[in-house]
Amino acid sequence: MNKKCSELKRLSRAGLLGNFPIVICAYVLVSAIVNIVTRVFTLPVSNLYEEYYMDFIMGERVTMPEITELPISCYVGLAAVIVVSIISTVLYAGIARIQLNLMRGEKFGIGYVFGEFRHRPDRYIVAALLKIVISLFCYLPGLVFYILAVLNIEESIFLVYMMVSIVAMIVGMILDIFFRIKLMLSTYLLVDNENLSAVNSFKDSFDFMNGHVLRAVYIYLSFIPMTLLTILTFGLGGLWVQPYMEGTFVNFYLDVIGEFKRIQEEERRLDEEMGPSFETYV
Secondary structure: OOOOHHHHHHHHHHHHOOOHHHHHHHHHHHHHHHHHHHHHHOHHHHHHHHHHHHHHHOOOOOOOOOHHHOOHHHHHHHHHHHHHHHHHHHHHHHHHHHHHHHHHOOOOOHHHHHHHHHOOOHHHHHHHHHHHHHHHHHHHHHHHHHHHHHHOOOHHHHHHHHHHHHHHHHHHHHHHHHHHHHOOOHHHHHHHOOOOOHHHHHHHHHHHOOOOHHHHHHHHHHOHHHHHHHHHOOOOOHHHHHHHHHHHHHHHHHHHOOHHHHHHHHHHHHHHHHOOOHHHHO
């Protein structure tokens, strides 16, 4: 029988109890690396637009440069940000490894954040790129009709294209959410099996999530109050909420793949083989 959301959360709290410092340090370390590197490489773009913004504030006439007229440093910076965002998926896979080991009662440490670079990191990068492609395909029809609307000067046709674009965008958003939920186990599957490819992890995630999509949605919705708390505390609440939420979904993953059930069956088998314990007769 599948574990309830409350039980998955309880297991998450139990696993995190006494281990929060290391887990929080892992999240802070990854966030700091990604944010600092991103900030450094986007500095040329930020400085350029701050300069135009200050001229606008001073009342000067401002003409923003075309994208083809930007300095080469801006292109390099934006390309670097994309690369950093893709590579960061390997770091977040390291956090997934920490959480998996934590919930299983296995060895873990802050160094595990970088550990997935030794376990075929290309798989995580390919998986991240494939997820981006899937999201683009979901929104592509809406974008196409939006472009057609902008290019069409006839008001009646413009309104038709815009309405179709809005509907297509809504449908695309629903499809994107659906695929994200169906693929949510792929990272855990890659962490658990070094020989598994990104494509096969998608296939396995789709199969495992059959009949569990609504459970996952319910778990996500149950964290809305805590997400609001994070916003109200200017992000500080996220130091608790993010590991707690990730731990809950790790336990959800262990439940879906049947690991909890196998452990219970193994314990039952051992009890039957060992026979009644001494305490039974006391």
